[in-house]
Amino acid sequence: MSTGVPLLASRSRSEHVAQFGPLPDLSSPERRGRLIDEVERAGLRGRGGGWFPTHAKLRAVNESAASRRRLSRGRHPIAIANGMEGEPASSKDVALMAANPHLVLDGLSLAAQSVGASDARIAVHRGSAAEEVLTRALRERDDDPVPIALVLPPARYVASEESALAHWVGDGVATPVFPDRPFQKGVDGRPTLVQNVETLAHLALIGRNGGDWFRERGCTSAPGTTLVTVAGSVVRPSVVEVPVGTAVLDILDQAGGPTQPLLGYLTGGYGGAWVSAGQLDEATWDPESVRSAGGVIGASVLWALGEDTCPLVELDRVTSWMAGESAGQCGPCMFGLPSIAEDVHRLAAGAPGADVVPRLRQRLGLVAGRGGCKHPDGTARLVATALDAFSKEVLRHEQGSCSAPEHVGPRLPVPETRSLTADTARKDFR
Amino acid sequence: MSTAEHTLVLDPITCEGRGLCHLAAPELIELDEWGYPLLPGAGLRATVHHADRPAARAAVDSCPVLALHLERQRQSKTTPL
Numbered sequence: 001m002s003t004g005v006p007l008l009a010s011r012s013r014s015e016h017v018a019q020f021g022p023l024p025d026l027s028s029p030e031r032r033g034r035l036i037d038e039v040e041r042a043g044l045r046g047r048g049g050g051w052f053p054t055h056a057k058l059r060a061v062n063e064s065a066a067s068r069r070r071l072s073r074g075r076h077p078i079a080i081a082n083g084m085e086g087e088p089a090s091s092k093d094v095a096l097m098a099a100n101p102h103l104v105l106d107g108l109s110l111a112a113q114s115v116g117a118s119d120a121r122i123a124v125h126r127g128s129a130a131e132e133v134l135t136r137a138l139r140e141r142d143d144d145p146v147p148i149a150l151v152l153p154p155a156r157y158v159a160s161e162e163s164a165l166a167h168w169v170g171d172g173v174a175t176p177v178f179p180d181r182p183f184q185k186g187v188d189g190r191p192t193l194v195q196n197v198e199t200l201a202h203l204a205l206i207g208r209n210g211g212d213w214f215r216e217r218g219c220t221s222a223p224g225t226t227l228v229t230v231a232g233s234v235v236r237p238s239v240v241e242v243p244v245g246t247a248v249l250d251i252l253d254q255a256g257g258p259t260q261p262l263l264g265y266l267t268g269g270y271g272g273a274w275v276s277a278g279q280l281d282e283a284t285w286d287p288e289s290v291r292s293a294g295g296v297i298g299a300s301v302l303w304a305l306g307e308d309t310c311p312l313v314e315l316d317r318v319t320s321w322m323a324g325e326s327a328g329q330c331g332p333c334m335f336g337l338p339s340i341a342e343d344v345h346r347l348a349a350g351a352p353g354a355d356v357v358p359r360l361r362q363r364l365g366l367v368a369g370r371g372g373c374k375h376p377d378g379t380a381r382l383v384a385t386a387l388d389a390f391s392k393e394v395l396r397h398e399q400g401s402c403s404a405p406e407h408v409g410p411r412l413p414v415p416e417t418r419s420l421t422a423d424t425a426r427k428d429f430r
Numbered sequence: 431m432s433t434a435e436h437t438l439v440l441d442p443i444t445c446e447g448r449g450l451c452h453l454a455a456p457e458l459i460e461l462d463e464w465g466y467p468l469l470p471g472a473g474l475r476a477t478v479h480h481a482d483r484p485a486a487r488a489a490v491d492s493c494p495v496l497a498l499h500l501e502r503q504r505q506s507k508t509t510p511l
Contacts, residue, residue, distance in 0.1 A: 176443075177443075178441055178442060178443045179439075179441065329442070329443045330442035330443055330445070331442070331445060331446075331447045331462075331464055331465070331466035332442070332462065332464070332466055335464035335466075336462075336464060339463075339464075363463075365472075366462055366463075366468075366472070369472065369473045369474065370442060370466075370472065370473070370474065371442055372441075372442050372443040
């Protein structure tokens with residue numbers, strides 16, 4: 001599974017310190033508080049997909065730990081760096097960890113200290129290209145005030161969801177949990193901070209250079225730079241770093257531009273949204289602008305779909321995979337997503353029968369908001385936005401034809417599709 | 431008896447789709463095509479007005495796996511995330 005993005009050689013710890021300087025000292029409570037203030041001043045928002053304000057999460061873990069200590073002599077919080085990169089179309093987290101493992105680990109160290117954590121983990125998928133580089137990087141660090149260990153949860157889509165990650169670190173089961181949120185009750189009931197690895201890399205730089213420095217780039221609502229995975233029908237599939245708020249067309253240019261006329265884009269990832277070509281021409285790459293254009297910035301994936309590719313055939317492949325990635329815990333996800341995937345498959349195959357598209361639209365409205373995590377919501381949005389963005393192609397398929405039957409363009413990366421049963425789900429998530 | 435509004439809460443992970451809540455309170459809870467409960471508004475939380483409280487209570491009591499709860503609505507939510 002790959003988006004075709006090459007990985008850079010990683011920096012050693014000494015090269016890293018020579019470039020970025022030493023980490024700030026957070027040994028006093030005042031300094032830890034000041035770091036969170038700087039993160040707030042920076043306006044850093046989480047780069048894992050939710051774009052939630054990072055300082056609010058840090059404070060929530062702190063407050064949750066403080067109230068716990070009053071009730072009982074509770075255990076300390078734990079911090080987890082989320083390097084799972086569950087989105088198959090995203091490469092940015094692995095690219096970052098491969099090139100700058102110590103920047104991510106510095107950020108984890110600062111974040112863990114700022115919430116008073118007693119220990120920390122960095123989590124990457126089993127089989128991730130980042131495993132080796134992180135193992136090596138951790139051997140170069142024996143001075144972290146909060147000990148950091150590498151953990152390897154199973155390579156399942158929903159295992160990257162933060163409650164699933166906390167569940168795996170605590171109990172060895174990588175399934176989402178409801179309704180407790182990790183910042184309140186995560187690993188073994190402890191307040192748990194989960195932050196995406198790119199967020200932590202930004203935090204490491206904010207800790208050194210301050211919040212005002214961070215705000216020099218990016219936009220007011222989302223300062224700083226962001227990594228973007230640009231792939232599909234572009235000349236050079238790449239991970240690029242751009243100021244948040246960069247014009248989408250400029251980002252495409254940085255990947256060499258489109259290789260052919262485009263039909264549309266997949267934005268955000270497989271839990272993201274399709275938009276038709278032209279819809280993003282005026283948009284900038286920040287959460288609000290992409291949303292106004294009908295897309296989702298999410299995990300910062302921009303996949304260009306060329307005219308030689310049938311969007312419904314691609315949708316079929318991805319929807320089937322997403323259905324198989326359900327943890328099998330909630331009915332509307334476990335049964336709804338395979339039903340949706342079956343309808344999409346009939347549509348992609350052509351001449352599905354008059355009842356299929358209306359039934360599909362109805363089912364899409366029935367699964368969102370009814371799961372313990374957002375997996376059904378993301379999958380429903382992926383399908384619903386495709387039906388809208390490619391409505392002409394939907395009509396063609398309903399009539400039994402297809403505008404790109406040869407389907408020669410780059411394919412969206414889809415790992416092995418699983419057929420879900422309760423038994424395999426239980427085994428697969430350990 | 432209080433007239434405060436209540437919220438019916440469904441835990442979708444615990445729910446096994448037995449359907450007894452629908453039998454107990456058909457006016458409040460429908461079932462989807464897969465046999466899982468649809469609360470009013472089709473989410474995991476639904477406001478229950480005073481008049482519907484007995485039905486909601488019946489639905490909660492009928493669930494063999496304790497997937498439904500009735501919560502008294504708080505004035506303000508403090509959950510930041």
